[in-house]
Amino acid sequence: MPPQTKLPPYLRQLERVLARLETAMLLSELDGFLAGVVVCPEMILPSEWLPVALDPDEEGDLVLEHENDARLILRHYNTVLRDLDRGRYAPLFDIDTRHGEVLWELWIEGFERAMALRPEAWDSFLLDPDEAVLRALVGLRKLVAMTDAPPDSSDELGALLTQTAPDIIPDWVQTLHAERLSNDMDQFSNAPAQSTKVGRNEPCPCGSGKKYKKCCGMN
Incomplete structure (x- = not known):
């Protein structure tokens, strides 16, 4: 990540x-983790992901003694969300200052x-015809796999990703x-409109207190 003096x-x-x-x-x-929560195609509530952030190996509700700590985590979640919305997200990578390497x-x-919180939800990105979206998902999954099993000398793609990961992760x-936001907007625009029709025996929306059929419904 950036040198500590540069952190807010x-x-x-x-x-x-x-x-x-x-x-x-x-x-x-x-x-x-927070970037993944924000980008996930399916909404994940803080009540689910906060306990994981505080203790990835434990399950259960957030304990009260961590309430103040949770506020700081939520603040950073909002910062990540804001930066992604503005197209300005910059991951906090560790830095090996001795060798000048970015540890992603x-x-x-x-x-x-x-991703493990909603493993199947991420597959919805595969349905997108945009090659950039497919490349981003496949690339990130490749990097995930590489942390479990580093590429061997014959894996040219793996070697290339190792070198370029710090630069391409933010873009991916x-x-x-952006694709998640686009899908959310599509779902909103395709949602059925609520009917504004008033039943004849319902109170008239004009506020007269009369039934609709005996008030504005008579016009």
């Missing part, structure tokens, strides 16, 4: 909180945890987010 104060505070909790995700992993693997592990996530 709330993220520095969140990083300390996550380290103190021990069971919680690290900041880079949490950032990838922890981020993608967090993204994988989000942004592409899937």
Whole structure:
């Protein structure tokens, strides 16, 4: 991720909180997890994903002692959502300052945890004819697979992705987010309109207190 001096104060505070909790995700992993939650084609409520962020290996409701910590996580969730909506999302990758390498693997592990919450929902992206959407989903899944089994020397694609992952991950996530928004708008526009027809024996909408058939319905 960027050097700590470049992190906003709330993220520095969140990083300390996550380290103190021990069971919680690290900041880079949490950032990838929240990006996956936002981009997922199916809505995931905080009541489901917050406990995972605080302790990925435990299931159950959020305990009250983590309420203040949860507020910081929710703040970062809103920041990730806002940045994706504006097309300005920048993943928080760890940096190996000694070798000058961007360590994207922890981020993608967090993204994988989000995908695991709704594994079948992500397949809806495969139905999209846009090659950019398909490439983004397949590419991210390839990176997920690479964290479990690093590519061998004969895997040219894997070697290329290892080098370019920090640059292409933001574009892929942004592409899937744009597609999710587009699908949400389509569902909204295709929703059946609510009928405004008033029954003859219902109260007249003019507020007279009379039945519709004996008031405006007589016109």
